[in-house]
Amino acid sequence: MRNFVSDWFYLSARCTKQIWRPLLALIPSLFIPIFFFFVNANSLGAIAKSPGFPNVSYRDFIAPVAMFTAVFFSAGNAGIEMVQDISNGYFKKLMIMPINRLAILLGRLTEVAIQAVMQGLIVLVLLLAVGVNFRTGFFGIISIFVILILFAMAWSCVSMIAALRTQNARLVQSMFVIVFPFLYITTSQAPKSLLSPTFRVLSSYNPVTYVIEGVRALVISGWSDPAIPEAFATVVVLFLILVVFTLASFQKAMK
């Protein structure tokens, strides 16, 4: 057990260093959510006056989306880093060491969690600076981070499964396009009541909708909103399912 924890720690440290090596690689995943937040908050603000829109500013309504998007875009990096390890042969080196293979996966997930916190904090500071009001206060912000971390780790599993199954860097890198339908076929830009009937149905099948609704409830509603436990349940179930699939892909990668 002691060896397992130590392996996990050192592998996490190795993966975490890759976040800022190079430092410039962090910029795109921060730029995209901040850019869309400011553009949307300023250009679509009139939506907030529509009937059926909650009694908050459009800026506060989309603030949680900015935090969520930062995490969503960067979580896929875990798969890209894993496929790099596979294609250059380093992954094989890890596989013939006296370490538990679960520690290799947990090392990557820890990196994802740390990156989610770092990026979430940067966006949070910006949101607070422009006056976004978090109704649930400090503990609400902590809860938002827990949801974001669990979601980031779950989403990183998708990219790691792709890395392990295809072992092809281009395929794994191109997977970031999947983020767009998952992010936009939701209530990220407008409440469900203002969506077209088709989008309303589609968004109800998208798990990301429940995550965004929960994070949003922590910003603009309050603890009594049922969207909060729904978001927690969604990310926990997603995380558990995808970790199991990732472990299965791990075994399959060793032929």
Place this chain on the structure above:
Amino acid sequence: MIDVKDLKKTFPGGVEAVRGVTFQVKRGEFFGFLGPNGAGKSTTINMLVGLVKKTSGSVVIGGHDLDHKPIEIYKQIGFAMQEIGLDETATAREMLQLHGRLYHMPKVQIEAQIEKLLKLVELEKVADRYCSTYSGGMRRRFDLALSLIHEPDVLFLDEPTQGLDPHARQLIWGHLRELNAMGMTIFLTTHFMDEAETLCHRIAMMDKGQIVTEGTLEELLAKHQAKTLEEIFLSTTGSDLGQEDVNPNAPDPYARTRG
């Protein structure tokens, strides 16, 4: 030290890469595994360390069966692979430290071993540079150092001098001789005859997934009435150039789009 019995590998799709290989390597021996491209050398060495699942047969290293005690085997072996897998975002020193920790070595021993190995492969001055900045020869030398961090009993080397200039080859040969003289068992796959002649105590030649001849250099020359190892190689192994199988281990991302 290494006991292999009737080792076979058939890849999905029916390619028989290794067809019943049996051999032993004694403790402290320098064992050469020769064969033309596609003979099954790399598949065999990858099965010995558990990177490729064997179809049948048994592998025992240092008294431990690969099927039952792989972790015990991993503690004892080092492997410098044909594809030099380095973490491009780390420095050589960082990688050595990480590997020492993953082998659960005490910190003091790790640091002492790092200094010794960097000196051995003549990379002390560049130890704090990122691996991505290393030349091909430096990468090979560093990979050798990395496989030695935990002072393994058995060192597996898969084409360790592939693509190196004569100076770098001589340097690596010198290190390998030193390690073997200190008692390390070395299993080397190569298709360079001079490398096998110079380094190996005993040689096995493989062709089309089977061992076609085995013995010391002297025994092989006498047995095949040949003057050089190359003559034996040419007479016992057929060239399959143009007919080699593709790497059956590599995933094919285009399989579904192909008619």
